[in-house]
Amino acid sequence: MNHLLFRADGNAQLGMGHVMRCLALADMLKGEFAMKFAITDPTPAVQSLIESAGLTVLPLPDSADKAAFWGDVHSENIVVLDGYSFDETFQRAVRARVRKLVFIDDLIHGHQVADVVINHSGGIAQGKYNTASYTQLYLGPHYAMLRPEFFRSEGFSTPPPDGPIFVSLGGADPYNTSLTVLEAIRQVDATLPVQIVLGPFHPDRASIESFKNQLPNLSILQNLSAAQMMDALQQCSLAITACSTIAYEVCAINRPLIAVVTADNQTQLAHFLSEEKLALSVNFPTLLTRSIPVIGLDKMIRLSIQSFQFSPETVEETLANQRRFFDGQSPERFRMLFQELSA
CATH class of the missing domain: 3.40.50.2000 (Glycogen Phosphorylase B;)
Structure with a gap:
């Protein structure tokens, strides 16, 4: 062999x-x-x-x-x-x-x-x-x-309209960007169901646990297998992830995606997801400053969530573009x- x-x-x-x-x-x-x-x-x-x-x-x-x-x-x-x-x-x-x-x-x-x-x-x-x-x-x-688990020749089902928001900011999340994302969701609607997946090196699980007081329908998951991650993504109506391989997993399962740059090495992927309209709210400052002032990440994510909520056409375009690249x-x-x- x-x-x-x-x-x-x-x-x-x-x-x-x-x-x-x-x-x-x-x-x-x-x-x-x-x-x-x-x-x-x-x-x-x-x-x-x-x-x-x-x-x-x-x-x-x-x-x-x-x-x-x-x-x-x-x-x-x-x-x-x-x-x-x-x-x-x-x-x-x-x-x-x-x-x-x-x-x-x-x-x-x-x-x-x-x-x-x-x-x-x-x-x-x-x-x-x-x-x-x-x-x-x-x-x-x-x-x-x-x-x-993320490759299926027959494809995946359509996103459930009432599914939870899925959140995953990577294996380490050294700046606890997860907390900023949860705050953005709270600004939209504190009653929304949310599933957050924490990586094995998350620096402050206690801060996420304490946020349940502000998001009562928050579920905290950790160390999921690939099959469990796939199941969670299939159930979600929207995913908010780091601009890394997890973003590609969302695209492969075909779900609306907000991708957040959390490290310098994600710049190329940020360009791609943004330019090909596979995701919204790629937090890439040099892109943002061309048209609007740089605003807080929580507000940026809040606006992106609302864009998906109130624009079915944006959702359909995003899902169609994802299927074009992930066969x-x-x-x-x-x-x-x-x-x-x-x-």
């Missing part, structure tokens, strides 16, 4: 985006590769998450010494890197030791020397990349790295790609 080695990190500072993309890709390739996951100093929760996905965890020391990783790399490996510290020098060193190198990117920065670069953000022209002559680029939502065929594309790499 072919061997696939993932290298990414996830914690309270970095968030879980790199790890979750790798696990989604691993699930699509399950049964075709023996898979391991090298990660720096994983917490018990993160290690359990990776092991529950069927991958062997290779813990690395929390240091800049790359020797520990080289000991896990073998010439028959296909290695997948996902992280901002894996620059050209690191990529060259890995590629010299392995069968093929794949780099998962979302910054479009530096010179890429991996055999394959994957960036599932939309609206990226291949000419934006500076790559080696042999590097193959796989770009856009047709290569969305989502968990298998459910990503797993087949990735299996074909990695079969070619292992041939």
